[in-house]
């Protein structure tokens with residue numbers, strides 16, 4: 590007995606496009622551990638934001654102009670992300686884009702913090718949307734990397750676009766961004 594009607598075309602063979610969960614990569618494991626504590630990603634079962642990162646091996650560990658780092662995420666905006674009625678708060682959209690850009694730079698180069706970001710809100714994000722964040726981190730000089738990101742819906746709608754300058758952490762920042770908390 591088959592559950593497939595005879596006129597249904599066979600499912601296309603799965604194509605391995607190289608994307609893996611972030612923690613499947615050596616550098617990505619450290620980054621994924623950081624993300625379990627971060628403002629954006631720390632509540633994967635909550636009602637605000639749920640986000641899952643993936644990376645492509647070719648991007649790790651050093652991006653070049655010809656081969657930029659590729660980190661992407663699937664993100665869900667839940668009811669507690671509300672800003673305008675029924676829609677996501679701009680801060681939640683900006684935070685998602687900010688974090689994804691930071692992690693993309695980290696994946697491509699090393700840990701970095703945002704020095705400057707710009708966000709364009711292209712369309713209001715309906716609560717309940719599951720969208721995709723795509724990032725592109727280019728090459729870095731000794732101190733910084735530029736990076737861009739966008740949030741796209743399943744139908745191709747672009748909800749937000751961002752660019753950023755991320756400063757790579759080095760000796761001069763020793764102690765400034767230590768872990769901790771109260």
Ligand SMILES: CCCCCCCCCCCCCC(=O)SCCNC(=O)CCNC(=O)[C@H](O)C(C)(C)COP(=O)(O)OP(=O)(O)OC[C@H]1O[C@@H](n2cnc3c(N)ncnc32)[C@H](O)[C@@H]1OP(=O)(O)O
Nearest residue numbers: 687688691692700701702703704705732733754756761766
């Ligand atoms: C294991 C590790 C744990 C930590 C992990 C953290 C991961 C986080 C993951 C992601 C989380 C999500 C992400 C987040 O939310 S990160 C959180 C939000 N960001 C911050 O809290 C950062 C606060 N700011 C600072 O601490 C300092 O200002 C930094 C460190 C950023 C720079 O101070 P520093 O004294 O070090 O730098 P510099 O002055 O020598 O400048 C260096 C270069 O950068 C250029 N520049 C500087 N500022 C700007 C600007 N505003 N626009 C354009 N360009 C700027 C500058 O011209 C120079 O370029 P050049 O002259 O070399 O060409």
